[in-house]
Amino acid sequence: MKAIIILDQMQAGLGGKERADTPLGGQRVAMGSADTTEKALAKNDGELLGTFYCGTDYYAENRELVQRKFTKMAEKMGADVVVIGPTYDYPEFAQMACEVATAFQTQTKIPAIAAIAEEKNADLIAQYKDQLTIVRAPKKGGTGLSDAVDHLAEGAALLAKGEDLGAFKSSYCY
Amino acid sequence: MQKKFESVLMPVATKLGNNVVLRSLRDGFLIITPLIIVTSIFLLIGNFPIPGWENFWTGILGPHWMEWFSAVSNSVFSFTGILSTIGIGYAYGKNRGLEAIHAAIVALVSFLILTPTSFNVGKTAVSAVQTMYVGPNGIFLGIFIAIFSVEIYRFVVRRHWTIKMPDGVPPAVSQSFDALVPSAFVILAFFLVRVLFSLTSFETAYNFIYTMLQSPLKHVGNSLPSVLLYNFLASLLWCFGINGPTITNSVWSPIFFVLTQDNLKAFQNHLPLPHIYTQPFIDIFTTYGGGGSTLSLLIVMFAVCKSKRIRELGKLAILPGIFGINEPIIFGLPVVLNPIIAIPFITVPVLNTLISGLVMTAGWVPRTNGVLLPWTTPPIISGWLATGSWTASVLQLFELILGILIYYPFVKMLDKQYLGEEQAAAKKDLDIDFSEV
Numbered sequence: 001m002k003a004i005i006i007l008d009q010m011q012a013g014l015g016g017k018e019r020a021d022t023p024l025g026g027q028r029v030a031m032g033s034a035d036t037t038e039k040a041l042a043k044n045d046g047e048l049l050g051t052f053y054c055g056t057d058y059y060a061e062n063r064e065l066v067q068r069k070f071t072k073m074a075e076k077m078g079a080d081v082v083v084i085g086p087t088y089d090y091p092e093f094a095q096m097a098c099e100v101a102t103a104f105q106t107q108t109k110i111p112a113i114a115a116i117a118e119e120k121n122a123d124l125i126a127q128y129k130d131q132l133t134i135v136r137a138p139k140k141g142g143t144g145l146s147d148a149v150d151h152l153a154e155g156a157a158l159l160a161k162g163e164d165l166g167a168f169k170s171s172y173c174y
Numbered sequence: 175m176q177k178k179f180e181s182v183l184m185p186v187a188t189k190l191g192n193n194v195v196l197r198s199l200r201d202g203f204l205i206i207t208p209l210i211i212v213t214s215i216f217l218l219i220g221n222f223p224i225p226g227w228e229n230f231w232t233g234i235l236g237p238h239w240m241e242w243f244s245a246v247s248n249s250v251f252s253f254t255g256i257l258s259t260i261g262i263g264y265a266y267g268k269n270r271g272l273e274a275i276h277a278a279i280v281a282l283v284s285f286l287i288l289t290p291t292s293f294n295v296g297k298t299a300v301s302a303v304q305t306m307y308v309g310p311n312g313i314f315l316g317i318f319i320a321i322f323s324v325e326i327y328r329f330v331v332r333r334h335w336t337i338k339m340p341d342g343v344p345p346a347v348s349q350s351f352d353a354l355v356p357s358a359f360v361i362l363a364f365f366l367v368r369v370l371f372s373l374t375s376f377e378t379a380y381n382f383i384y385t386m387l388q389s390p391l392k393h394v395g396n397s398l399p400s401v402l403l404y405n406f407l408a409s410l411l412w413c414f415g416i417n418g419p420t421i422t423n424s425v426w427s428p429i430f431f432v433l434t435q436d437n438l439k440a441f442q443n444h445l446p447l448p449h450i451y452t453q454p455f456i457d458i459f460t461t462y463g464g465g466g467s468t469l470s471l472l473i474v475m476f477a478v479c480k481s482k483r484i485r486e487l488g489k490l491a492i493l494p495g496i497f498g499i500n501e502p503i504i505f506g507l508p509v510v511l512n513p514i515i516a517i518p519f520i521t522v523p524v525l526n527t528l529i530s531g532l533v534m535t536a537g538w539v540p541r542t543n544g545v546l547l548p549w550t551t552p553p554i555i556s557g558w559l560a561t562g563s564w565t566a567s568v569l570q571l572f573e574l575i576l577g578i579l580i581y582y583p584f585v586k587m588l589d590k591q592y593l594g595e596e597q598a599a600a601k602k603d604l605d606i607d608f609s610e611v
Binding site: 010011012013014015016018019024025026027028029030031032033035036050052068069072073076077088138140141142143144145146149 | 180184187188191414415416417420483486487490491494499501502505506507508510511512592595596599602603604605606608610611
């Protein structure tokens with residue numbers, strides 16, 4: 001399984017809220033919190049192709065551009081699955097995660113999986129939970145992060161292999 | 175190992191973090207914390223740590239200028255017991271799904287019922303409330319009163335023991351009658367408590383709680399092992415992604431709060447400072463730049479690391495880091511779920527706690543005056559303001575450097591790993607060029 005991780009500027013290790021104007025970009029390594037997810041992916045025979053990042057304000061102003069660039073580049077790099085988050089309870093990143101995941105599902109053959117906290121995002125999750133695979137994750141500073149990352153990687157492996165997600169979704173997703 | 179740790183820690187952390195009483199204590203203290211910070215500044219101006227400060231202003235403003243400032247600081251520091259009762263009553267009521275303002279008022283009235291309202295001056299009885307009962311020494315009593323009064327209120331509300339008004343009575347009137355029966359139960363309960371205590375040798379609930387609980391707990395909390403455990407747990411939990419201080423504070427915050435208020439009162443009255451292990455001690459002399467003392471970590475990242483990711487993050491995060499904001503590194507380096515960084519992230523704050531505690535016990539650095547500084551106050555300045563002595567700034571600088579030395583080998587390990595990855599990726603271009611698509 002070859003995976004790409006998508007993060008906002010904070011999770012990618014590119015600064016805090018004040019850097020939300022960071023334009024989209026990417027590196028062929030695990031940036032910031034992707035390091036933890038990469039280790040979990042490796043346990044599921046996963047390989048990381050790279051990290052895509054985008055500041056949340058930049059995304060909000062350039063939705064279509066970012067979605068197009070992310071989907072095209074993931075196709076070009078030959079990704080089997082796209083992993084977004086964990087977004088914790090940051091609402092801007094959670095919004096971006098749902099929209100980007102939708103873009104992957106509608107515009108490409110690459111499946112996408114996201115991990116989002118329920119806090120501050122209840123409406124968003126209600127809106128997207130049926131069409132997307134959204135893993136339950138803790139809020140910032142909440143308990144159960146390690147498990148959430150493991151589930152995220154496990155789900156990504158299932159998606160990449162095209163296996164049935166019924167049991168997985170009912171145990172770990174919204 | 176990590177999994178095992180997690181399976182033991184998680185349930186405890188979740189339980190503590192979700193416990194409604196502990197959460198309400200924390201939220202209740204948070205309601206009055208801004209007031210303490212603001213009035214602390216007035217106290218600090220009145221007692222600025224520069225020799226000759228008092229005489230200088232007396233020469234300009236006259237002999238009463240100190241009273242102007244202490245009037246403001248007294249408005250909070252002499253009433254912390256009663257303010258805590260209101261804050262915790264409010265928070266507990268809100269967390270229990272009641273009308274929060276009703277809960278706060280019920281708690282306040284219950285507190286007043288148990289407060290002695292007359293005392294003897296010579297042979298005459300004076301009708302007045304002594305600030306002794308409503309200040310720091312009344313905080314623990316206030317906690318109990320707030321929780322129990324609101325709990326009784328809720329008990330009655332949930333059973334719908336209310337007076338039903340006939341249809342056609344305006345809602346404002348019927349709502350006021352809704353609160354009548356629950357309030358009556360609370361007041362009756364506290365009336366009985368007051369009567370019962372007056373029959374014992376304690377005479378008041380205040381005396382009972384103070385001698386049986388507040389005083390012994392203060393003694394246990396105000397010790398080096400207690401604060402070492404506090405900082406160990408707070409840092410350890412962060413390594414698992416759990417906001418450690420919110421968990422540990424739910425246990426320690428009432429104790430730290432009382433200890434801090436004791437020092438403030440003493441500072442205001444120019445008496446020797448009674449305690450070492452106060453909230454400012456924790457905030458100002460154990461971690462620099464946020465949990466894990468990450469300012470030391472940032473300096474290492476900024477100054478000696480070679481990998482692009484670490485150096486860039488160090489550059490971006492150093493300015494917020496000086497002011498105690500470390501979210502970008504906690505999640506961006508990352509600290510959470512990162513076993514390499516976990517070791518210094520736990521060791522440095524614990525070691526700082528140990529050194530600061532010993533140095534203050536030896537008297538090389540004076541104790542904290544209890545003034546709560548805004549949490550963004552950078553180290554070196556914060557040490558001086560919190561103790562009035564430059565030796566405190568030296569202690570902070572020493573610990574900051576010690577932290578750098580401890581973080582160094584671990585960050586270098588991470589740096590090497592990242593650098594290797596980057597060099598491997600650089601052969602096929604590290605950066606992904608999005609202009610290609």
